[in-house]
Amino acid sequence: MRLTRFPLSIFTALALAGCAATTTPQAPGASASDYVMTVLTPDPSLSDAQLSARYGGTLLTRTPNFALLRVAGGTLRSASFANDLRVVVEPNKDVFSVPTFSSSGTVGLWGSGTVGLWGSGTVGLWGSGTVGLWGSGTVGLWGSGIGASAANTLNYAEYTSIGLGDAQTRIAAQGLTPGAGVTIAVLDTGLDLGHSAFAGHLSPTNTWKDFVDQDNLPQDQGTMGTGAVGHGTEVAGLSLTVSPGAHLMPLRVLDEQGRGDVDNLTQAIVWAADHGANIINLSLGAATAVEAVTQAIAYANSRGVVVVASAGNQGHEGLDYPAAEFGLTSSNLAVGSVTHAGTKSVFSQYGPLTVLAPGEGLVGPAPQGQAAAWSGTSMSTPLVAGSVALAMTHVPARSAADSADRLKATAQDLGGVSGNANYTGKLGVGRIDLDALTR
Template sequence: MKCYLLFFAALFFFSITPSISNANTIEEKRAIVFFHNEVNRALLEENTEEINFIFDELPAAAVNVTEDQKQLLASHPDIQMIQYDQPIEKSGQIIPYGYKMIGADKRVPSTLSGKGVKIGIIDSGVDTKHPDLRIAGGACMMRIIDIRGCSNSYNDDAGHGTHVAGVIGAKNNSIGVVGVAPQAQLYSIKVLDKRGIGTTSTIMAGIEWAIERDIDVLNISITAPRYDEALERMVKQAYDRGVIIVAAAGNEGPPWAGDQSSVQYPARFDEVMAVSSIDNKKQIGELSSIGSEVELAAPGENIYSTVPTSLYVSGYETMSGTSMAAPYVTGLIALYKEKYPEMTNRQIRMLLQKNAMDLGGKGRDIYYGYGLAQIDKQSVNGEIAVPYITDGQGKITFDTSQLINKYNSFNMYRAGKLIASNVTATEVVDYASKGTVEYHFYPSADPSGELNFVNLEVNNPGPAFKDLSLSHWYNRYITYLYHQKIVQGYPDETIRPTKLLTRGEASILIARALELDTSKRPTTFKDAKVGASAPYIEALATQNFVSGYPDGTFRPNEQVTRAQMAILIARAYEVAPKTNNAFKDINSRVTGSGYINALAAENIVSGYLDGTFRPYGTIDRASFSVFLARTKNKDLRVTN
């Protein structure tokens, strides 16, 4: 048989050699040879260029052969099959554009994977059998509204939750996509049915389940249009217990005329990181909700990720929206949490804000928040410190000398909102009610070209009012007036900021702010001679700051309009009228237009997003307090 093989080999080579100029150019390749029984090593030694490897578990060997040798061996009766070795590559897995946009491919250290971090996905469930996902556990809350709602446990029968899960933690393997935190522990918390519908109670139960199991991060890529106090209480409970909460801002597009925000709930709650959606060119998504509550932006347009294999044969689909943007931030948080396990939820939140790539206008804006979420790249505050003291009555005094020494000037943000710009003072004062207040100090012009800033949490001891939350935009103004003994609380420990203001109550606030003498007996107006507001009205009348109606009345119980508020404040503080109309519904025919224009020029009053002032609308205690506080204290006026 040996002679038989050599004979055919000689004939074969002979027939082709005339066309080959050099025998050394004959190409050899690696092949795998399978024998019927055992490997015939002698046969291989005589009819191959080299034996590379002989397998133990199979009667096979890897060898180097020419094409002629391969054909010759294939005809031998001991050999079952011979094939060329095939290259194997890491195939199929896609690195989404969003993965690189947030810098996940440049994580430091490169070994970060979210390992040990527990992430709860509040959604429609997750496909527990998807080959690209590893689910650590979960729970179904749909039995609350339908006893049959959990017949498939916490598996996903809608597709949404699985897509979210893939963005966060798809495995780093040879298929599909890779998630930001592929080794994070993912928990499927099913609160929506196959139509994507749930209730307040299902979401609350899901959050409670996460709290009880020490979940580190919650991703909530679901939205509701209306405020829900019950849900807010549960969200706050989770945040107070150290859970980091990320939510989709919503897909409502820009706010309607007259509205200041289109951000949905629960993203709109202060305890939640609201995420808007951007595309691969870092442009805001056409349908992304916007508003001052937006904290970060992340890729959310045309995102390729996992979907249930029971619904989609491929197991992967492309979706768009803030639902896809939020999990990018959640995945980043897992990397931060793994890197800084000792950090609290508040600290990690601030570090994410600090590391964001600023987009749009400098600093936080209604479209991108602090900017595009990024991997960690710098320490929290470096060597700059901002010491502070509190007086227990709402006043917080900051020592900003180190900031001034390094940057010359800075902008100051409170809970993400600008409260002072281009500050050059070495001491700054703010006012807040009881609770933890977050501040950021940006350099006005950073010579390094990077948007560095200092984060600071202030634990303020008081005062405390049941209906005055730190999240209320008017908190600092009312607290300032309280500190100055202009505004007083009620016996039930409320401040009643949404109560519509009367002419008598407005007179009390103005007279106290001006520190007028209220000892004179009221005589000017026939309906303002007695009552709590009477001496204050008389004090203002004595100074010609107010006037009554032609019938000799003041009508102290009549509600104040925004125009009347402007007239009262401008006269009391001797602000000269201006003719340049500041709002599109203000003209010379509007009573008090000159005063409204003047107060707007001084950054004391502001209008609505649609460019109107609405002079004949009524005003509540909160809004009046804001305008009065800005009038009395110029440091409370914000100029951009």
């Protein structure tokens, strides 16, 4: 993934890596945190304590379709369930990831002075001028103004390509705000919770959780420009540019280096489904399928939640998990990246995709009140998550699952675009088209 942060007068590319790339699980060890056990359709007659005793692990979460336990490396199975096909034991540590980011040189900030972003007038980035990038001016990119019309953003070409401005205008004419009443759970490195981009856009604090540090403050930690710091902040912000009326549920499942454990991700998916999320954004991936996460996603789907996941950035055929399991077979969406001209991004993986969205050089919020531009399927994914939220609020109102279907039904086939000839049948139904969706 490319990561760019901006001084006042220039846009400088500072880092290059992939987003939603895969990581090979660590070798088995003796720690009790190294493995998780998924018990399918756990016996409802067993209490939580009895279930833990039965399988010899620490119960982490439980639903009617599965239970997740943490187990020690040396005692994975007992003779009583050695042949029990309902029991799956898998590595736990650092199975999911976004890549490590590197940068060189001095990183500048978008400062507090006056900058002409969209014209020759005086524009206050966070201030009280006519246009506030995060603020309360007439047009607020993430603020309380008219909305994030494509004509008023630094992502103009990308947002125009998906018809965002026209869609938001039509929804505003209905007296509605795109995404109003919809909650998007962002399972990532956390958010810069104090960033003005998110003011008034976060879910109630009792729905927040940091599964990495085991507390209730899912803050995007560390220094911007190192590791994966800022990844979750940008992902969350991009979903709001599409649906500025939505609320974000911040759930931290990845550390500062962008690594995450199976137990944390599984618990977070269940948590999001149980605490009111309509959409779950997963801008992350793994090399292989993980039963615990598959079961958690199935549980979320049973609660009416749509899961949107990134395809991966290795450029090859075949998708990262869980996107690899989505395809066109369910309400969940596997997202690849295209340029604003509609050509598959060089880094984007392809194959059983669902839809495509822009993913190159998208500007969004960054920690410490900054702005940054990133590239990767991780950035395409929140645009699609935000689009599902937008579709839910367009009259007639739809469920998340029906909105995902509507998004697929109105997508624009890009098979005839120059550069896509080698990917026939491997780019899903095409690029999202919010203009067509709202027509």
